Amino acid sequence: xxxxxxxxxxxxxxxxxxxxxxxxxxxxxxxxxxxxxxxxxxxxxxxxxxxxxxxxxxxxxxxxxxxxxxxxxxxxxxxxxxxxxxxxxxxxxxxxxxxxxxxxxxxxxxxxxx
Amino acid sequence: xxxxxxxxxxxxxxxxxxxxxxxxxxxxxxxxxxxxxxxxxxxxxxxxxxxxxxxxxxxxxxxxxxxxxxxxxxxxxxxxxxxxxxxxxxxxxxxxxxxxxxxxxxxxxxxxxx
Numbered sequence: 001x002x003x004x005x006x007x008x009x010x011x012x013x014x015x016x017x018x019x020x021x022x023x024x025x026x027x028x029x030x031x032x033x034x035x036x037x038x039x040x041x042x043x044x045x046x047x048x049x050x051x052x053x054x055x056x057x058x059x060x061x062x063x064x065x066x067x068x069x070x071x072x073x074x075x076x077x078x079x080x081x082x083x084x085x086x087x088x089x090x091x092x093x094x095x096x097x098x099x100x101x102x103x104x105x106x107x108x109x110x111x112x113x114x
Numbered sequence: 115x116x117x118x119x120x121x122x123x124x125x126x127x128x129x130x131x132x133x134x135x136x137x138x139x140x141x142x143x144x145x146x147x148x149x150x151x152x153x154x155x156x157x158x159x160x161x162x163x164x165x166x167x168x169x170x171x172x173x174x175x176x177x178x179x180x181x182x183x184x185x186x187x188x189x190x191x192x193x194x195x196x197x198x199x200x201x202x203x204x205x206x207x208x209x210x211x212x213x214x215x216x217x218x219x220x221x222x223x224x225x226x227x228x
Contacts, residue, residue, distance in 0.1 A: 004157070040220060042219055045215065048215060058215075096213065097215045098210070098214040098215065100146055100163065101163075102163055105158040105159065107157045
């Protein structure tokens with residue numbers, strides 16, 4: 001099925017470990033996004049890529065890095081994980097940042113940092 | 115700057131009863147408005163959207179929402195809910211024009227009791 005695919009679905013890390021969350025979309029969208037979801041906080045934008053070759057910080061970028069590998073793939077890297085990064089991470093894509101058709105979301109990665 | 119407030123963090127309701135989930139926004143320019151639904155352990159999916167024109171918009175699963183410019187609101191309604199409507203609902207606002215990233219509300223948890 002067409003859509004946004006995230007891997008892995010679950011991950012447990014120890015404090016200080018690093019990891020990369022992978023995201024791929026097959027809808028030929030130009031823009032891709034990484035959000036984190038925490039209880040009572042809703043969705044907060046970490047980083048986004050409005051088009052291939054560009055990336056920009058969102059609301060909560062500290063502790064993260066991103067790579068827009070090509071038009072399909074957008075990865076999120078935690079260089080040194082901290083317990084405060086325990087969260088559910090969602091990748092999304094769209095034609096453009098404010099595209100009126102809205103965003104397509106992946107099913108999420110549940111990350112626990114101990 | 116745009117912002118969105120979902121007035122209720124949790125709304126319990128009995129099956130077959132009507133429900134309204136409230137959303138207010140703030141923006142100095144024209145906006146697009148969206149409601150997304152997140153079922154347990156899934157990503158968000160678009161429920162409905164308002165771009166322009168008729169202020170009453172209909173979405174999937176029998177939901178509808180009404181745009182009220184004077185009250186800067188976009189409340190979501192359903193005349194008769196089902197157990198399967200139990201989910202988290204997010205309102206989002208985006209300044210129209212295609213270049214702006216939506217701001218999401220903190221979410222409202224709809225809990226439908228038998």
